[in-house]
Amino acid sequence: MTTVTLRRSALTLALCFCASAAAQETAPVAATGTLTLEVKPFNSEKPLPKKVDKQLRNGGLEWGVKDGQVVFTLVGKQFLDFPINHMTRYGQSESLALPAGDYRVTGVGLEMTTSFSAQKALEKGAFFNENVASFRIEPGKTTTLSINPVIYKDATFAVNFWMPTLMASVRSDAGNSEETALNKRSPSSIAWPNYHGPLKFVAK
Known part of the structure; x- marks a missing residue:
């Protein structure tokens, strides 16, 4: 050459x-914005046993976000096919950068029942509240998802099982949304056995 x-x-x-x-x-x-999860301190409208009150005040929320969906769960994450990789304690906050766009919020709730296995407990007491809230991440801006864990005075519980209602609201430049419950069973809730969507882990 x-x-x-x-x-x-x-x-x-x-x-x-x-x-x-x-x-x-x-x-x-890709344009990104910031999601701030703000978990307010636990509060109760009714007197609680001191031990229960202390345990709840030291509690927190497990949650994850993926592909435009945010999921909060009271069910063990091993039973879900979704990355639950955040744990934010009551009274604390957490921020993370997310791609700009629309996001939906789903709550996986659990009511205590008398069961002798985890699977039976799920079948009797677990449920999905799909898309109960939504928000938008704008490029370069912050959207706050606020969670208020509260035990209302008219709430009833099984013995030794106390679970606050997680009231969610959104704050952004567009304004503030009304509070909505993430983990309260309603006519639109989907019971665990009847849910056939992508969030539930099914062994293959």
């Missing part, structure tokens, strides 16, 4: 490298 040919090959490679680098520099970057 002649010296001229070598120089031409080197020049061609250099031009290709520069073109590739320029393309990478001009490639669009």
Whole structure:
């Protein structure tokens, strides 16, 4: 190979490298905003046993976010096919960057029942509240999802089982939303045995 040919090959490679680098520099970057999860301190409208009150005040929420969906769960994460990789304690907050876009919030609730196995407890007491809240992440802006864990004075519980109602609301530049319960069973709730969506782990 002649010296001229070598120089031409080197020049061609250099031009290709520069073109590739320029393309990478001009490639669009996905716009992101910030989600702040604000979990308020636990509170109760009715007197609680001191031990129960202390345990609840030291509690927190397990949750995860993926593909435009945020899931809060009171069911063990091993029973869900969704990345539950955040735990935020009552009275604390957590922020993370998310791609801009619309997000839906789902709560997986659990009512205590008399059962002799985890599977029976799920079948009797677990349920899904799908898309009970929603919010939008705007590029460069912060959206706050606020959770207020409260035991209302008219709430009734099984012996030694106390679970606050998780009231969720959204704050953003667009305004504030009304509170909605994430873990309260309602006519629109889907009982565990009747749920056939993607959130429930099913062994194959």
